[in-house]
Amino acid sequence: MKEKGLLIVLSGPSGVGKGTVRKAIFSQEDTEFEYSISMTTRKPREGEVDGVDYFFKTREEFEELITQGRLLEYAEFVGNYYGTPVDYVRETLDSGKDVFLEIEVQGAQQVREKFPEGLFIFLAPPSLSELQNRLVTRGTETNDIIKGRMDTARKEIEMMNLYDFIVENDTVENACHKIKSIVQAEHCRRERVQQRYLNMLEVE
């Protein structure tokens, strides 16, 4: 029995830099996981290539896939659908390769329900770490501003509940390194490796 790949899900609040980190990871030569390209109904922007940046579909095509249950997750933003085709993900995992998704938090929630065993990584804004400073060191901010910041921070911290790991996007380089460490560590988990050895012992 072939060992299945890992499903790696990178998500986080909008604007945190998920796309930048994902592109940096896949620009590194030693990256061994496969990027699952999203599907969308929005028009290609200049320079975007079908099957590279996105799979571009019509609204009808997209809704047909929803009906057929062939999307791992999807959502509508500003009048356009975005989603992850499930076939590619399943086939790649079954072939033993790791699959990497970079999606919005709503999508991550849908994926968690279908793949609870996935590796869910939350990309956190570096502003969270500076929170304490920003809240207390200046005497100049109004209570409303401070309260607003605390509310935002509380919401972001609450979003993390779904995730296994938190990576702060302090620099793209650090974030990439941490994400790769998390994946490598997961491949060293005892249950996984021990089972591989046990399978080897079951020779004819």
Add this chain to the structure above:
Amino acid sequence: MKEKGLLIVLSGPSGVGKGTVRKAIFSQEDTEFEYSISMTTRKPREGEVDGVDYFFKTREEFEELITQGRLLEYAEFVGNYYGTPVDYVRETLDSGKDVFLEIEVQGAQQVREKFPEGLFIFLAPPSLSELQNRLVTRGTETNDIIKGRMDTARKEIEMMNLYDFIVENDTVENACHKIKSIVQAEHCRRERVQQRYLNMLEVE
């Protein structure tokens, strides 16, 4: 409240190369964890320095520490005691630094009982991965030799039960890299990071 450091325990069957891997890790400049020096009653070998390679103690001193419960783990090999002083480990963890132990499997078992939350890493012999080949490809070995190999392998695989992670010592460089990834990933665990953020919100 200061966040505690991680206790990292590297162990594995004797002869697997634990000492070599440990020395390689601590020769790297970016290693940020502290090595817990073992205590022993054996005589220093040429070039060994007290407080660097080991803390060298008399039998009486060592037994006094056992009685006082000041050893995290200890064992006797060929007439000499070897052990880990507990005070250093606790103080370093409390100061927020990670502590690294490199010990025998019997010792690891004792540590697991006292620090179940530690990060237990088993260094596996690369021969395990070649098992299948070694068992079946040659027609030249007697059944006794094959049986012997399978028994050894089964025992080594069983030893792994106690551990969280398995790292194969295929090359010292790979093993070091994986161990460091495991530690870095652990620092990104959601519970740990989320709590740190929540603590920050509790400002005066």
